[in-house]
Amino acid sequence: MKLVIVANRLPYRVRPDGALELSPGGLVSGLLSFFRAAELQTDDYLWIGWPGNEGNEDPKLREALAHRRAFPVFLDAKAGMTKGSAARRFLRDQSFIFAAGDDVTDEDLFRALPETAIAVRVGxxxxxxxxAVPTPQDLRKILEAFAVRS
Structure with a gap:
Protein backbone atom coordinates (compact mmCIF):
# COMPACT_ATOMS: atom_id res chain seq x y z
CA MET A 1 0.00 0.00 0.00
CA LYS A 2 1.16 3.52 -0.70
CA LEU A 3 -0.52 6.38 1.12
CA VAL A 4 -0.33 9.70 -0.75
CA ILE A 5 -1.12 12.79 1.29
CA VAL A 6 -1.76 16.05 -0.54
CA ALA A 7 -1.94 18.79 2.08
CA ASN A 8 -1.57 22.51 2.63
CA ARG A 9 1.76 21.90 4.28
CA LEU A 10 4.38 19.25 4.43
CA PRO A 11 4.94 17.54 7.78
CA TYR A 12 8.27 19.36 7.93
CA ARG A 13 8.97 23.03 7.83
CA VAL A 14 12.17 24.81 6.95
CA ARG A 15 13.67 26.84 9.75
CA PRO A 16 15.44 30.13 8.95
CA ASP A 17 18.79 28.29 9.28
CA GLY A 18 17.67 25.85 6.54
CA ALA A 19 17.20 22.84 8.84
CA LEU A 20 14.01 20.78 8.76
CA GLU A 21 11.75 20.25 11.76
CA LEU A 22 8.32 18.67 12.25
CA SER A 23 5.49 21.10 11.55
CA PRO A 24 3.07 21.73 14.35
CA GLY A 25 -0.58 21.27 13.52
CA GLY A 26 -3.63 19.08 13.63
CA LEU A 27 -3.19 17.17 10.38
CA VAL A 28 0.46 16.35 11.02
CA SER A 29 -0.12 15.22 14.61
CA GLY A 30 -3.25 13.29 13.63
CA LEU A 31 -1.53 11.48 10.80
CA LEU A 32 1.58 10.73 12.82
CA SER A 33 -0.54 8.80 15.31
CA PHE A 34 -2.19 7.01 12.37
CA PHE A 35 1.24 6.14 10.92
CA ARG A 36 2.36 4.70 14.25
CA ALA A 37 -0.86 2.71 14.75
CA ALA A 38 -0.72 1.32 11.19
CA GLU A 39 3.03 0.70 11.54
CA LEU A 40 3.69 2.54 8.28
CA GLN A 41 7.28 2.72 7.12
CA THR A 42 8.74 5.64 5.16
CA ASP A 43 8.36 3.76 1.86
CA ASP A 44 4.63 3.27 2.49
CA TYR A 45 3.67 6.91 1.99
CA LEU A 46 4.53 10.16 0.31
CA TRP A 47 3.46 13.61 1.30
CA ILE A 48 2.84 16.45 -1.15
CA GLY A 49 2.44 20.04 0.02
CA TRP A 50 3.89 23.48 0.64
CA PRO A 51 7.22 23.47 2.51
CA GLY A 52 6.44 26.61 4.51
CA ASN A 53 8.58 29.10 2.65
CA GLU A 54 7.91 31.03 -0.53
CA GLY A 55 9.86 30.21 -3.62
CA ASN A 56 12.67 28.24 -1.99
CA GLU A 57 13.35 25.66 -4.66
CA ASP A 58 16.87 24.91 -3.45
CA PRO A 59 17.93 21.44 -4.72
CA LYS A 60 19.40 20.59 -1.28
CA LEU A 61 16.03 21.33 0.33
CA ARG A 62 14.24 19.17 -2.24
CA GLU A 63 16.71 16.34 -1.64
CA ALA A 64 16.31 16.52 2.16
CA LEU A 65 12.53 16.51 1.84
CA ALA A 66 12.53 13.67 -0.71
CA HIS A 67 14.59 11.58 1.71
CA ARG A 68 11.65 11.97 4.12
CA ARG A 69 9.12 11.15 1.33
CA ALA A 70 7.92 14.78 1.26
CA PHE A 71 7.62 16.58 -2.07
CA PRO A 72 7.26 20.36 -2.12
CA VAL A 73 4.68 22.06 -4.31
CA PHE A 74 4.66 25.82 -4.68
CA LEU A 75 1.04 26.63 -5.50
CA ASP A 76 0.52 29.18 -8.22
CA ALA A 77 -2.97 29.13 -9.74
CA LYS A 78 -1.96 31.56 -12.49
CA ALA A 79 0.78 29.14 -13.62
CA GLY A 80 -1.59 26.17 -13.32
CA MET A 81 0.02 24.67 -10.21
CA THR A 82 -2.79 23.79 -7.81
CA LYS A 83 -3.46 20.94 -5.41
CA GLY A 84 -5.57 19.44 -8.18
CA SER A 85 -2.73 19.45 -10.71
CA ALA A 86 -0.35 17.99 -8.10
CA ALA A 87 -2.87 15.26 -7.30
CA ARG A 88 -3.31 14.34 -10.98
CA ARG A 89 0.48 13.98 -11.25
CA PHE A 90 1.01 11.77 -8.19
CA LEU A 91 -2.27 9.85 -7.91
CA ARG A 92 -2.48 8.26 -11.36
CA ASP A 93 -2.02 4.64 -10.33
CA GLN A 94 -3.43 4.62 -6.82
CA SER A 95 -6.19 2.10 -6.11
CA PHE A 96 -7.56 3.86 -3.00
CA ILE A 97 -7.65 7.61 -2.53
CA PHE A 98 -8.76 9.34 0.66
CA ALA A 99 -8.49 13.14 0.67
CA ALA A 100 -9.35 15.58 3.42
CA GLY A 101 -9.07 19.32 3.72
CA ASP A 102 -10.43 22.48 5.28
CA ASP A 103 -9.12 25.14 2.92
CA VAL A 104 -10.46 26.79 -0.22
CA THR A 105 -7.42 25.44 -2.10
CA ASP A 106 -8.54 21.90 -1.24
CA GLU A 107 -11.50 22.37 -3.58
CA ASP A 108 -9.13 22.12 -6.58
CA LEU A 109 -8.00 18.79 -5.17
CA PHE A 110 -11.53 17.51 -4.57
CA ARG A 111 -12.55 18.41 -8.15
CA ALA A 112 -9.49 16.61 -9.59
CA LEU A 113 -10.09 13.32 -7.79
CA PRO A 114 -11.65 10.35 -9.54
CA GLU A 115 -15.22 9.41 -8.60
CA THR A 116 -13.92 6.42 -6.64
CA ALA A 117 -11.99 8.65 -4.22
CA ILE A 118 -13.25 9.46 -0.75
CA ALA A 119 -13.01 13.20 -0.14
CA VAL A 120 -13.77 14.75 3.25
CA ARG A 121 -14.27 18.46 3.93
CA VAL A 122 -13.37 19.49 7.48
CA GLY A 123 -15.75 22.26 8.53
CA ALA A 132 -17.93 16.41 5.59
CA VAL A 133 -16.97 16.31 9.26
CA PRO A 134 -17.31 19.24 11.64
CA THR A 135 -13.86 19.22 13.27
CA PRO A 136 -10.28 17.95 12.84
CA GLN A 137 -10.92 15.68 15.82
CA ASP A 138 -13.70 13.95 13.84
CA LEU A 139 -11.29 13.42 10.95
CA ARG A 140 -8.77 11.93 13.36
CA LYS A 141 -11.39 9.41 14.55
CA ILE A 142 -11.93 8.33 10.93
CA LEU A 143 -8.18 7.90 10.39
CA GLU A 144 -7.83 5.94 13.61
CA ALA A 145 -10.64 3.63 12.46
CA PHE A 146 -8.70 3.01 9.23
CA ALA A 147 -5.60 2.15 11.26
CA VAL A 148 -7.49 -0.34 13.43
CA ARG A 149 -9.02 -2.08 10.41
CA SER A 150 -5.87 -2.30 8.27
Missing amino acids: AKPSHATY
Whole structure:
Protein backbone atom coordinates (compact mmCIF):
# COMPACT_ATOMS: atom_id res chain seq x y z
CA MET A 1 0.00 0.00 0.00
CA LYS A 2 1.16 3.52 -0.70
CA LEU A 3 -0.52 6.38 1.12
CA VAL A 4 -0.33 9.70 -0.75
CA ILE A 5 -1.12 12.79 1.29
CA VAL A 6 -1.76 16.05 -0.54
CA ALA A 7 -1.94 18.79 2.08
CA ASN A 8 -1.57 22.51 2.63
CA ARG A 9 1.76 21.90 4.28
CA LEU A 10 4.38 19.25 4.43
CA PRO A 11 4.94 17.54 7.78
CA TYR A 12 8.27 19.36 7.93
CA ARG A 13 8.97 23.03 7.83
CA VAL A 14 12.17 24.81 6.95
CA ARG A 15 13.67 26.84 9.75
CA PRO A 16 15.44 30.13 8.95
CA ASP A 17 18.79 28.29 9.28
CA GLY A 18 17.67 25.85 6.54
CA ALA A 19 17.20 22.84 8.84
CA LEU A 20 14.01 20.78 8.76
CA GLU A 21 11.75 20.25 11.76
CA LEU A 22 8.32 18.67 12.25
CA SER A 23 5.49 21.10 11.55
CA PRO A 24 3.07 21.73 14.35
CA GLY A 25 -0.58 21.27 13.52
CA GLY A 26 -3.63 19.08 13.63
CA LEU A 27 -3.19 17.17 10.38
CA VAL A 28 0.46 16.35 11.02
CA SER A 29 -0.12 15.22 14.61
CA GLY A 30 -3.25 13.29 13.63
CA LEU A 31 -1.53 11.48 10.80
CA LEU A 32 1.58 10.73 12.82
CA SER A 33 -0.54 8.80 15.31
CA PHE A 34 -2.19 7.01 12.37
CA PHE A 35 1.24 6.14 10.92
CA ARG A 36 2.36 4.70 14.25
CA ALA A 37 -0.86 2.71 14.75
CA ALA A 38 -0.72 1.32 11.19
CA GLU A 39 3.03 0.70 11.54
CA LEU A 40 3.69 2.54 8.28
CA GLN A 41 7.28 2.72 7.12
CA THR A 42 8.74 5.64 5.16
CA ASP A 43 8.36 3.76 1.86
CA ASP A 44 4.63 3.27 2.49
CA TYR A 45 3.67 6.91 1.99
CA LEU A 46 4.53 10.16 0.31
CA TRP A 47 3.46 13.61 1.30
CA ILE A 48 2.84 16.45 -1.15
CA GLY A 49 2.44 20.04 0.02
CA TRP A 50 3.89 23.48 0.64
CA PRO A 51 7.22 23.47 2.51
CA GLY A 52 6.44 26.61 4.51
CA ASN A 53 8.58 29.10 2.65
CA GLU A 54 7.91 31.03 -0.53
CA GLY A 55 9.86 30.21 -3.62
CA ASN A 56 12.67 28.24 -1.99
CA GLU A 57 13.35 25.66 -4.66
CA ASP A 58 16.87 24.91 -3.45
CA PRO A 59 17.93 21.44 -4.72
CA LYS A 60 19.40 20.59 -1.28
CA LEU A 61 16.03 21.33 0.33
CA ARG A 62 14.24 19.17 -2.24
CA GLU A 63 16.71 16.34 -1.64
CA ALA A 64 16.31 16.52 2.16
CA LEU A 65 12.53 16.51 1.84
CA ALA A 66 12.53 13.67 -0.71
CA HIS A 67 14.59 11.58 1.71
CA ARG A 68 11.65 11.97 4.12
CA ARG A 69 9.12 11.15 1.33
CA ALA A 70 7.92 14.78 1.26
CA PHE A 71 7.62 16.58 -2.07
CA PRO A 72 7.26 20.36 -2.12
CA VAL A 73 4.68 22.06 -4.31
CA PHE A 74 4.66 25.82 -4.68
CA LEU A 75 1.04 26.63 -5.50
CA ASP A 76 0.52 29.18 -8.22
CA ALA A 77 -2.97 29.13 -9.74
CA LYS A 78 -1.96 31.56 -12.49
CA ALA A 79 0.78 29.14 -13.62
CA GLY A 80 -1.59 26.17 -13.32
CA MET A 81 0.02 24.67 -10.21
CA THR A 82 -2.79 23.79 -7.81
CA LYS A 83 -3.46 20.94 -5.41
CA GLY A 84 -5.57 19.44 -8.18
CA SER A 85 -2.73 19.45 -10.71
CA ALA A 86 -0.35 17.99 -8.10
CA ALA A 87 -2.87 15.26 -7.30
CA ARG A 88 -3.31 14.34 -10.98
CA ARG A 89 0.48 13.98 -11.25
CA PHE A 90 1.01 11.77 -8.19
CA LEU A 91 -2.27 9.85 -7.91
CA ARG A 92 -2.48 8.26 -11.36
CA ASP A 93 -2.02 4.64 -10.33
CA GLN A 94 -3.43 4.62 -6.82
CA SER A 95 -6.19 2.10 -6.11
CA PHE A 96 -7.56 3.86 -3.00
CA ILE A 97 -7.65 7.61 -2.53
CA PHE A 98 -8.76 9.34 0.66
CA ALA A 99 -8.49 13.14 0.67
CA ALA A 100 -9.35 15.58 3.42
CA GLY A 101 -9.07 19.32 3.72
CA ASP A 102 -10.43 22.48 5.28
CA ASP A 103 -9.12 25.14 2.92
CA VAL A 104 -10.46 26.79 -0.22
CA THR A 105 -7.42 25.44 -2.10
CA ASP A 106 -8.54 21.90 -1.24
CA GLU A 107 -11.50 22.37 -3.58
CA ASP A 108 -9.13 22.12 -6.58
CA LEU A 109 -8.00 18.79 -5.17
CA PHE A 110 -11.53 17.51 -4.57
CA ARG A 111 -12.55 18.41 -8.15
CA ALA A 112 -9.49 16.61 -9.59
CA LEU A 113 -10.09 13.32 -7.79
CA PRO A 114 -11.65 10.35 -9.54
CA GLU A 115 -15.22 9.41 -8.60
CA THR A 116 -13.92 6.42 -6.64
CA ALA A 117 -11.99 8.65 -4.22
CA ILE A 118 -13.25 9.46 -0.75
CA ALA A 119 -13.01 13.20 -0.14
CA VAL A 120 -13.77 14.75 3.25
CA ARG A 121 -14.27 18.46 3.93
CA VAL A 122 -13.37 19.49 7.48
CA GLY A 123 -15.75 22.26 8.53
CA ALA A 124 -19.20 23.42 7.51
CA LYS A 125 -18.45 25.31 4.28
CA PRO A 126 -19.93 24.14 0.93
CA SER A 127 -17.60 21.74 -0.85
CA HIS A 128 -16.97 19.40 -3.78
CA ALA A 129 -15.98 16.73 -1.25
CA THR A 130 -18.22 13.68 -0.99
CA TYR A 131 -18.34 13.84 2.83
CA ALA A 132 -17.93 16.41 5.59
CA VAL A 133 -16.97 16.31 9.26
CA PRO A 134 -17.31 19.24 11.64
CA THR A 135 -13.86 19.22 13.27
CA PRO A 136 -10.28 17.95 12.84
CA GLN A 137 -10.92 15.68 15.82
CA ASP A 138 -13.70 13.95 13.84
CA LEU A 139 -11.29 13.42 10.95
CA ARG A 140 -8.77 11.93 13.36
CA LYS A 141 -11.39 9.41 14.55
CA ILE A 142 -11.93 8.33 10.93
CA LEU A 143 -8.18 7.90 10.39
CA GLU A 144 -7.83 5.94 13.61
CA ALA A 145 -10.64 3.63 12.46
CA PHE A 146 -8.70 3.01 9.23
CA ALA A 147 -5.60 2.15 11.26
CA VAL A 148 -7.49 -0.34 13.43
CA ARG A 149 -9.02 -2.08 10.41
CA SER A 150 -5.87 -2.30 8.27
